Amino acid sequence: MNTLHIAGGQVLRPDMTVESADVLVDRDEGTILETGTLDADATETLDAEGCLVMPGLVNAHCHAAMTLLRGYADDKPLGAWLQEDIWPAEAALTPEDVRAGTELGILEMIKSGTTAFADMYFEVPEVAAAVEESGVRARIGHGVVTIGKDDEAAWADADESLDIAREFDGAADGRIRTAVMPHSLTTVGEEYLHELAAEAHDDGIPVHYHANETTDEVEPIVEERDERPLAYAKSVGMLTESDFVAHGVHTDGEEIELLAEAGTGVVHCPASNMKLASGMAPIQDMLDAGVTVGLGTDGAASNNDLDLFDEMRDAAMLGKLASDDASAVAAPDVVRMATAGSADAIGLPGGRLEAGAVADIAVVDLDAPHLTPANNLVSHLAYATRGSDVRHTVCDGQVLMRDREVLTLDEETVKARARTAAADLFERV
Numbered sequence: 001m002n003t004l005h006i007a008g009g010q011v012l013r014p015d016m017t018v019e020s021a022d023v024l025v026d027r028d029e030g031t032i033l034e035t036g037t038l039d040a041d042a043t044e045t046l047d048a049e050g051c052l053v054m055p056g057l058v059n060a061h062c063h064a065a066m067t068l069l070r071g072y073a074d075d076k077p078l079g080a081w082l083q084e085d086i087w088p089a090e091a092a093l094t095p096e097d098v099r100a101g102t103e104l105g106i107l108e109m110i111k112s113g114t115t116a117f118a119d120m121y122f123e124v125p126e127v128a129a130a131v132e133e134s135g136v137r138a139r140i141g142h143g144v145v146t147i148g149k150d151d152e153a154a155w156a157d158a159d160e161s162l163d164i165a166r167e168f169d170g171a172a173d174g175r176i177r178t179a180v181m182p183h184s185l186t187t188v189g190e191e192y193l194h195e196l197a198a199e200a201h202d203d204g205i206p207v208h209y210h211a212n213e214t215t216d217e218v219e220p221i222v223e224e225r226d227e228r229p230l231a232y233a234k235s236v237g238m239l240t241e242s243d244f245v246a247h248g249v250h251t252d253g254e255e256i257e258l259l260a261e262a263g264t265g266v267v268h269c270p271a272s273n274m275k276l277a278s279g280m281a282p283i284q285d286m287l288d289a290g291v292t293v294g295l296g297t298d299g300a301a302s303n304n305d306l307d308l309f310d311e312m313r314d315a316a317m318l319g320k321l322a323s324d325d326a327s328a329v330a331a332p333d334v335v336r337m338a339t340a341g342s343a344d345a346i347g348l349p350g351g352r353l354e355a356g357a358v359a360d361i362a363v364v365d366l367d368a369p370h371l372t373p374a375n376n377l378v379s380h381l382a383y384a385t386r387g388s389d390v391r392h393t394v395c396d397g398q399v400l401m402r403d404r405e406v407l408t409l410d411e412e413t414v415k416a417r418a419r420t421a422a423a424d425l426f427e428r429v
């Protein structure tokens with residue numbers, strides 16, 4: 001059998017306990033065979049001495065290619081940031097730019113222990129190609145905006161989202177799944193939302209969108225329809241078990257109930273919410289209500305990195321402030337959110353390190369001053385670990401990074417291409 005032995009480390013269990021154990025992976029099937037004290041004669045070995053072996057992190061809401069726009073427009077609220085800076089720059093992006101930016105984003109994610117992500121963008125065939133070559137797992141889709149477009153252009157955008165979702169679902173040996181992705185409840189008209197949801201669900205494809213991110217997104221819906229945004233989302237058929245929303249910042253008690261009943265996942269993006277001053281999501285209330293909550297970075301232009309360890313810390317900190325309670329959104333909660341919560345929210349396998357699960361794994365080196373002493377490793381993951389502490393990254397049984405060297409992408413080439421693409425872009429806009 002073609003196996004990978006991750007040897008000599010401690011393992012993070014799905015119940016958030018930690019124990020010394022080896023991990024044996026079936027490289028052909030891409031699954032975990034067993035964990036324990038193993039005397040394996042494996043095809044390949046990864047040294048995990050002094051390390052914590054954990055499920056690969058899952059970035060449940062991202063626009064990976066926006067790495068090109070990192071630092072391009074800061075210190076503005078969502079509406080002005082999108083309309084004055086981001087959308088004009090994005091209008092000038094070529095397919096090659098999207099490829100370069102997505103590769104850079106994936107490189108950053110692999111280097112910080114992220115093995116899967118959900119991505120909303122355009123030029124999606126380029127996103128798919130980057131996922132395929134880099135070896136990660138992703139749920140990808142084309143973001144639709146219909147406001148400001150005539151009917152023909154709007155339907156063309158909506159159709160593209162459906163076509164892309166159908167075409168790429170199951171690509172890259174199944175590592176790529178898709179979703180239909182209307183941008184938000186205020187940037188896409190009702191008839192389009194209706195049609196997109198119905199057609200996507202007919203084909204077993206989920207719907208992913210931004211919702212309740214700012215009060216500016218909530219108030220017009222309440223004024224026009226006399227109902228809350230997520231009640232509206234339900235009425236157009238976008239609040240089913242497979243669907244997942246980004247943000248959910250301004251979500252009231254009834255909407256939280258709707259989410260829990262429907263089984264719709266929420267992707268919390270605390271850094272983006274703080275940076276754009278969008279607000280504080282009621283995450284502890286959602287957890288108490290049984291909502292599936294995942295964690296996302298959002299794009300690099302509103303974060304400004306794709307490091308989910310940072311995001312866990314932000315989620316815990318902001319969750320406490322939002323609840324005015326230091327016991328809210330505790331360390332095990334955020335670790336669960338960044339692993340199983342995210343995987344469940346976006347409907348990809350992963351997030352749990354146990355026999356039978358997919359072999360999506362991050363190995364964290366504990367030998368750093370900021371991780372010493374190793375009093376409580378779950379606390380360390382939530383509060384003290386940095387993406388740069390990740391030593392090895394494995395996805396689908398394949399080693400993507402060994403001893404901090406990424407094997408599937410050439411780091412220097414990816415960075416150089418992104419620098420050139422960004423410089424050319426800013427000259428054009």
Ligand SMILES: N[C@@H](CCSC[C@H]1O[C@@H](n2cnc3c(=O)[nH]cnc32)[C@H](O)[C@@H]1O)C(=O)O
Binds near residue numbers: 142299
């Ligand atoms: N087809 C659309 C693009 C939609 S892709 C998804 C969009 O989400 C934007 N985006 C990034 N972060 C956020 C956010 O936090 N809220 C809303 N939109 C965002 C991003 O810039 C990108 O334009 C068009 O041609 O304009």
Ligand SMILES: [Zn+2]
Binds near residue numbers: 061210299
């Ligand atoms: Zn977003």
